[in-house]
Amino acid sequence: MTNYIYTYGVFDLLHPGHVRFLKKCKELMPSSYLIVGVISDSEVRKNKDPRKPILSQNDRMEILSHLNTVDRVMLQHTYDPVPNLINLKNEGLKIEILAKGDDKFQIHGEKYLIDNGGKFVFPKYENEFSTSDIIKKIVQNFTQKE
Helix, strand or coil, X not given: XXXXXXXXXXXXXXXXXXXXXXXXXXXXXXXXXXXXXXXXHHHHHXXXXXXXXXXXXXXXHHHHHCCCCCCEEEEECCCCCHHHHHHHHHCCCCEEEEECCCCCCCCCCHHHHHHCCCEEECCCCCCCCCHHHHHHHHHHHHHCCC
């Protein structure tokens, strides 16, 4: 039996923290099928930072689709995953776990999933990696005069 797990995020400038988090999501249940919602460019700009994302939603989705831990990638138009969860339910997929990194930025969907027989899980997120920190390091290293 296949166990469906859903997670979502921006996943800009994919780094080891993202990869480790997705691996933990995939390992939450045996025979799992991991679906990843990628937050749209317009939603990131509106709610997080108008200078982000660095990579477009299509680029981020393409990169994630090539990870062996990810079974399906979907565009998520808002930070709220409920519209995607409803679409998946209409396809006949019962999401059993909604997983979110413990960064806890604008978490949505918990009530909907619990009301539909699922559960909400916070796999440990790798705090040592951050897209913002990577951007700062690039700016610092490439704007210094030699």
